[in-house]
Amino acid sequence: MRPDKPRDPVAGPDAGPEPPYPVRLSGPVIKGFGRGSKDLGIPTANIPADDLTENHPDLTSGVYYGVVALDPKTLAHENGSINGDEKSSSATILPAVLSIGYNPFYKNTVRSVEIHIMPPLTQPSPTAVAQPTFNRLPDFYGTQLNLLILGYIRPEYDYVSLEALIEDIRIDCEVARQSLLRKAYQQYIVDDGNVSDNVNEDRKWLTTFDSGSANISGI
Numbered sequence: 001m002r003p004d005k006p007r008d009p010v011a012g013p014d015a016g017p018e019p020p021y022p023v024r025l026s027g028p029v030i031k032g033f034g035r036g037s038k039d040l041g042i043p044t045a046n047i048p049a050d051d052l053t054e055n056h057p058d059l060t061s062g063v064y065y066g067v068v069a070l071d072p073k074t075l076a077h078e079n080g081s082i083n084g085d086e087k088s089s090s091a092t093i094l095p096a097v098l099s100i101g102y103n104p105f106y107k108n109t110v111r112s113v114e115i116h117i118m119p120p121l122t123q124p125s126p127t128a129v130a131q132p133t134f135n136r137l138p139d140f141y142g143t144q145l146n147l148l149i150l151g152y153i154r155p156e157y158d159y160v161s162l163e164a165l166i167e168d169i170r171i172d173c174e175v176a177r178q179s180l181l182r183k184a185y186q187q188y189i190v191d192d193g194n195v196s197d198n199v200n201e202d203r204k205w206l207t208t209f210d211s212g213s214a215n216i217s218g219i
């Protein structure tokens with residue numbers, strides 16, 4: 001059960017991700033149990049756990065923050081707005097908060113990787129208030145998703161109620177946002193012209209999809 005104590009406003013070192021982060025995960029967006037939107041009002045894009053199992057077997061279950069990009073080639077035409085300009089073929093890097101594990105509140109028997117994509121950091125946060133609204137985009141099932149995990153927030157817990165789970169995820173969104181707003185993390189989203197080779201490589205990886213070339217556009 002969740003410990004009854006206040007949450008830290010940020011997670012991870014201010015100087016930037018420390019090993020094993022950044023962790024790269026990819027996969028097509030698949031169907032989950034259909035609870036994210038329906039029960040919680042918080043959509044999560046689920047990707048298969050295979051990449052995690054094969055390439056990062058030691059990554060513990062829990063809640064993490066990071067950045068994502070969606071393949072513009074496989075986004076349905078009407079969903080072009082996710083990547084900004086409808087006609088654009090470039091992928092936008094967006095902030096994200098995610099859960100890896102068995103969702104103890106629901107007692108799942110299979111491990112899931114679920115990503116909630118947040119609005120650009122330049123927009124006001126819809127979860128900074130007691131009555132939050134969570135970011136909702138047009139559905140993008142089947143789209144290839146690249147995820148760069150930049151830090152760990154907390155373990156997964158069971159909760160006394162659905163409301164308590166939703167409130168903790170609301171706080172996760174705020175912790176992720178505040179963590180990503182730090183200079184060393186923001187450069188994964190926006191190229192300020194001063195990024196290191198490593199960050200540049202990660203940004204390139206994020207926005208490159210199978211046959212495509214790197215197309216980076218900031219937010």
Ligand SMILES: Cc1cc2nc3c(=O)[nH]c(=O)nc-3n(C[C@H](O)[C@H](O)[C@H](O)COP(=O)(O)O)c2cc1C
Binds near residue numbers: 035044107112
């Ligand atoms: C940031 C974040 C934190 C979460 N933390 C927990 C948690 O501590 N315990 C839990 O049981 N589920 C947690 N979840 C998972 C939700 O229960 C999950 O999103 C929901 O069951 C939807 O699943 P679905 O995609 O299969 O529909 C979290 C989800 C997110 C996005």
Ligand SMILES: Nc1ncnc2c1ncn2[C@@H]1O[C@H](COP(=O)(O)OP(=O)(O)O)[C@@H](O)[C@H]1O
Binds near residue numbers: 115117135
């Ligand atoms: N902000 C968002 N973050 C993640 N997925 C979103 C978002 N907005 C809309 N979606 C869509 O909603 C779907 C997830 O909804 P959810 O209720 O969790 O269903 P499922 O159980 O199938 O994962 C995603 O696969 C995606 O197509």
Ligand SMILES: [Mg+2]
Binds near residue numbers: 045
């Ligand atoms: Mg989901």
